[in-house]
Amino acid sequence: MRISTQSFYAQSMSSLGSQQQQLFRIQQQLAAGTKFLTAADDPVAAARALGLSQSMAESTQYATSRSRAMLSLSQEETALKSATSIMQNMKTLAVQAGNGTLSDADRASLATTLQGNLDQLVNVANADDGNGQFLFAGFKSGSQPFVAGAGGIQYMGDQGQRLMQIDVSRQMSTTDDGRSVFQSVQGGAGYVSSAGAGNTGSGVFGSVGVTDAGAANYGKDFVISFSGGNYTVATQDTPPVVAASGAYVPGAAISFGGLQITMSGAPADGDTFQVATARNAGTDVFAAIGELVTALRQPLAGSGEAAKADLLNALSTFNVKITNAHDNVLTVMSSIGSRMNELDALNTSGASRDLIDKGYLSELVDLDPASAISEFLQRQTSLQATQQTFARLHSIALFNYL
Template structure:
């Protein structure tokens, strides 16, 4: 015979009520939070998976912020580059206009004044800042103004050659900046000619590359270098590179004011005495800042005298070389703009990938964590009914005693 004491009855009853009340409270918590797993003990396996999924969503969220930052920086750079191309196009139009032989001195000064305004506008674009106040074209020196005027009033680059990159996914980085030196400064310059030794008081003009293939062939694939020109006593034009190698000239006989071609480069020499010792240098691989090109153009429009043959030749060279340099600058900026556009496409693709990953991960987490409200409410009703029944039963049992039988 098993004897059950009143204390056991009360203890078992209270324990059962506590279990039922705990289950009811757990269901109520699920309904109020919308989560099936609110603590690890609710479902240890699911809780561990949910923790990993939360970490994955945090990682994705961090990269999505980086994607937004990269997109903003690249969009700002693209807009700045597009604006600079517009400015250079206007300067080019003014340069073509300045080449009109019918213009007066005042007309040239007026054109020069507008070009000077456009130069300041281009400098402002080169000194564009991002939302945090950093100069986007200064490389790693974001706090340093990219283009500043020196004591002579010329714009010089003050940043470095760094390029910032940002990680937008695991193992995926994208450059989010470009230094101004590579865009606005290291630009191929038009071929020019200058006196190395001036004996006769003549001048060289009309220097331009007319055949790229011949130029490259003359140097057998090596980097083209400067060309030295002299005229011997017999009136033959002699040309050689900096290594002393002779280059063919056509026509080979000097005639004042008539063009000749050497290694695909055309030039004209005027007013010299053959054999007097005059020498010239054809510079065919120089680099020039777009700001320097515009500054030289402004200066030349205001100062060059077209009243003499030499002044007229210098003025015509200024216009021709400026147009070539402006075209090269536009091409340099356009190439960078295309490159930036490619980066933006990569950023957009990564954004789409991260959004898909986030959606997929969220769906899996939802399946593990989110509560089924219909099932939870049904359980809550059933648990409430069982708890009430248990409470009534316990109340009746707790009233029984031996005195009730006497």
């Protein structure tokens, strides 16, 4: 079988072109550092690599979100640490104010100090993140949440929670609204006692104790009224229900609704005392501080036993309220700590997942330099040999042998 010169040339040129294309492809792979240059080279691997790349991009975005969430929670934690320190200082001042040897000037000085602490606490509640966004304003983060008005410190924010997507199926609140932090109490907070505004006697109440949480009227609000040397305890329902009554004995415990309270002094006819759940007794810590400041500024010299009783009752009410507020802030801080721990755990798991994805992507896409260079040299040598052979055959002619 004879092969024509034209056919020989065509086959040789086709072979040279194919080898050149293969060599060029290896060169492109070496330059790009990948096994395939287009999805057509390996459709399955290309699809898997695209999915992994998208997953890693999402993971990077989640990591960024977690970093921002951690910053926001850290700023809130720092602010609440300052708040707890201020509240603890207020507790100390309240204990000092109960010293019977203090003069009116001493109590006025303590009131001034308390007012300064109140101003500091308001400043903490109005803290921002450094970019003009207030930490405790809810969704209204562009406006100052707590504003002083005629009725005291008013909350102007809302109770919205700013959520951030920190993982595929996890959203986290990165802020807490000011009302939940500074104007709320925990569900387990105890009863709060307070004296009626129009009291004229010297009755002083002690702490409230729980004797039977299963009692019929437990959990309700009560009013203790005095008249003719007797007391009557009624619920604040409509109509009220009498929970207990009897002759008043100074220093003796009065039991009602699963509770027990000790009264001392001499209440006047018509004097009343409220014993209410913490949620109904007033949960605004700013208002509680303001009430104590007002009470401390009232002069006692020459005012009689009734004025002293009013101060002692005001101090007792404040101590319970500030303790409840302090406990509430500590609970919020505990929640912040839990969220920060979760962010740390998600960062750890996210880093591990990224490492696995990067390893798998490398197996799919990355080129083995050693084998690629070896293949490049082999194809280069083969192409050179083919070119030299074709050149020699191309120069052969019958006339060379005549």
